[in-house]
Amino acid sequence: MMRVWFLPLLLAVAGSLVGAGLIAGGSPGEGVVLLVLFLLIASLNSPLIFPGSIGAEEARRRSEADGRPIVYWRPGCQFCIRLRIRLGRRAGRAHWVNIWRDPDGAAAVRAVNDGNETVPTVFVAGRPHTNPDSAWVRERLAPPA
Incomplete structure (x- = not known):
């Protein structure tokens, strides 16, 4: 069960970390865009769309x-x-x-x-x-x- 969620969870966590880093570094717009992009890719790789x-x-x-x-x-x-x-x-x-x-x-x-x-x-x-x-x-x- 965990194998099917590994990639989507990894993408969501990575996107959160990158987005938070950009927001903390003074680029809130870029941080939010990257977070949304990572979450979109994570959802496309999840079993939820099937x-x-x-x-x-x-x-x-x-x-x-x-x-x-x-x-x-x-x-x-x-x-x-x-x-x-x-x-x-x-x-x-x-x-x-x-x-x-x-x-x-x-x-x-x-x-x-x-x-x-x-x-x-x-x-x-x-x-x-x-x-x-x-x-x-x-x-x-x-x-x-």
Whole structure:
């Protein structure tokens, strides 16, 4: 659990220290801007921006029932963050599996990526797609016409 929060907490603490140092040194504007920037980067690297994660087994079961994609991700992954942001509100239509919390999810990703935990790995209709284009994923998340 601590591993998923390490980077965001480190960024928040570093930003606080740098910001406080600048404020104390007579540059309050720069200090506040840097603090806000560090906190923004910390929030982007936190698991809070992702829809609630479920286990890999539950995600497979749900995906078989509703046909929605499964997105395997991990906190701090810049490619996962980029995919999440580009999906926007549609991101909630996918089933998200945090591979750092779910060993079965990590094993599923390793099985299709030559033993590597390369994320995001998106499963659509049981077929894996490693680091797919966000527009392609968005099309698979569109509600049926």
